[in-house]
Amino acid sequence: MGQEVTKKVLCGRLIDPSSQKVIEDGCVVVDETEGIIVDAGTRGSVEAPSDVEEPELPSNATIMPGLIDAHIHITGLRSGDYIKEPLITPYATLVARSIRDLEAVLDAGYTTIVDAGGLISLELKQAEKEGEIRSPRIVAAGYTVSQTFGHGDIHFLPVEYVDARTTKLKTPFSALLCDGPSECRKAARHALRAGADFIKVFTTGGVASQLDRPEYPQFTMDELKAIVEEAHRAHKFVHAHAEGAEGIVNALEAGITRIAHAIYIDEDGINLALEKNAVIIPTLTIVKLIIQHGRELGMPDWAIEKAEEVYETHVNNIRKAYKAGVKLATGTDIFFSPPQLKLYGLNSLEIINLINDIGLTPLEALKAATTHAAYIAE
Numbered sequence: 336m337g338q339e340v341t342k343k344v345l346c347g348r349l350i351d352p353s354s355q356k357v358i359e360d361g362c363v364v365v366d367e368t369e370g371i372i373v374d375a376g377t378r379g380s381v382e383a384p385s386d387v388e389e390p391e392l393p394s395n396a397t398i399m400p401g402l403i404d405a406h407i408h409i410t411g412l413r414s415g416d417y418i419k420e421p422l423i424t425p426y427a428t429l430v431a432r433s434i435r436d437l438e439a440v441l442d443a444g445y446t447t448i449v450d451a452g453g454l455i456s457l458e459l460k461q462a463e464k465e466g467e468i469r470s471p472r473i474v475a476a477g478y479t480v481s482q483t484f485g486h487g488d489i490h491f492l493p494v495e496y497v498d499a500r501t502t503k504l505k506t507p508f509s510a511l512l513c514d515g516p517s518e519c520r521k522a523a524r525h526a527l528r529a530g531a532d533f534i535k536v537f538t539t540g541g542v543a544s545q546l547d548r549p550e551y552p553q554f555t556m557d558e559l560k561a562i563v564e565e566a567h568r569a570h571k572f573v574h575a576h577a578e579g580a581e582g583i584v585n586a587l588e589a590g591i592t593r594i595a596h597a598i599y600i601d602e603d604g605i606n607l608a609l610e611k612n613a614v615i616i617p618t619l620t621i622v623k624l625i626i627q628h629g630r631e632l633g634m635p636d637w638a639i640e641k642a643e644e645v646y647e648t649h650v651n652n653i654r655k656a657y658k659a660g661v662k663l664a665t666g667t668d669i670f671f672s673p674p675q676l677k678l679y680g681l682n683s684l685e686i687i688n689l690i691n692d693i694g695l696t697p698l699e700a701l702k703a704a705t706t707h708a709a710y711i712a713e
């Protein structure tokens with residue numbers, strides 16, 4: 336390893352969330368050829384060749400790993416009206432706004448985002464890799480996989496506007512509607528064909544969908560297993576939107592180990608999450624934002640009412656999961672950014688919510704935003 340090491344960065348404090356340690360007089364050895372961190376610790380404890388460059392940061396400077404938002408959507412939307420705005424805004428305008436939003440997320444210390452559904456991140460990934468835009472590293476689902484009358488099916492639009500394989504409309508939220516194991520298999524393959532880094536599937540209804548409810552399970556086990564199998568065959572993981580207790584258990588039993596929202600997670604769900612070594616991404620930030628600002632931002636009344644209804648239960652259930660030892664990861668579920676709030680860049684709200692509402696220590700919350708946000712059991 337010795338020759339490739341190019342820099343030994345000296346700092347004041349070094350935070351290592353994975354070991355839950357805070358180190359004074361820290362030092363990080365960076366292999367710039369490979370773009371990786373080779374060693375980190377107190378200045379005397381790290382190994383580096385003697386002739387290496389040693390830039391020294393001010394003694395009050397802290398180094399910590401880049402943060403990860405493990406559930407976000409880059410859409411370019413500027414209002415809470417996520418139904419109408421994508422239909423009447425030119426797609427290129429949404430992309431231009433998204434580039435600014437990605438910069439804001441990067442400047443907030445987030446070096447990786449997991450886009451849990453939406454075409455823009457998927458399509459900007461190449462620009463990010465080429466260095467054409469300033470952006471966190473993008474891990475994107477692209478097309479989402481939903482049953483008909485599922486959370487990804489925008490119920491009040493004609494079905495031909497909604498299924499991304501049949502519509503001519505290009506919108507940032509693009510669901511593939513599928514029913515029965517063979518259609519599900521095909522939808523998963525379609526998402527992979529479009530370049531998905533992972534498959535995003537909805538196993539329950541939700542807060543932001545009109546006609547269903549968070550408690551409704553969506554997809555049968557056969558359908559879920561077909562989707563998971565296709566993902567695993569391509570060495571990809573699956574990330575589930577799962578709010579109701581039954582849909583959470585179904586997702587875990589089908590082999591999905593990244594569970595977002597988990598509003599009604601019960602004892603069975605908690606035990607299964609532990610057994611499968613799954614990561615739960617509660618996304619408290621979006622529910623709070625909808626409650627606090629939904630009305631002024633033009634969000635649909637039914638979404639605001641459902642958010643108000645679930646928050647307390649959500650917090651209580653996630654506290655139980657945390658106390659039982661389930662891995663929690665930070666995901667904000669930010670999916671729009673009105674000019675008066677500028678939500679992209681406020682991603683660390685989720686770290687604060689995990690500390691204040693769930694009871695994590697600050698170091699545990701940083702672990703949720705780094706080690707756990709990156710953890711894939713599959």
Ligand SMILES: [Zn+2]
Pocket residue numbers: 406407408451668
């Ligand atoms: Zn989401």
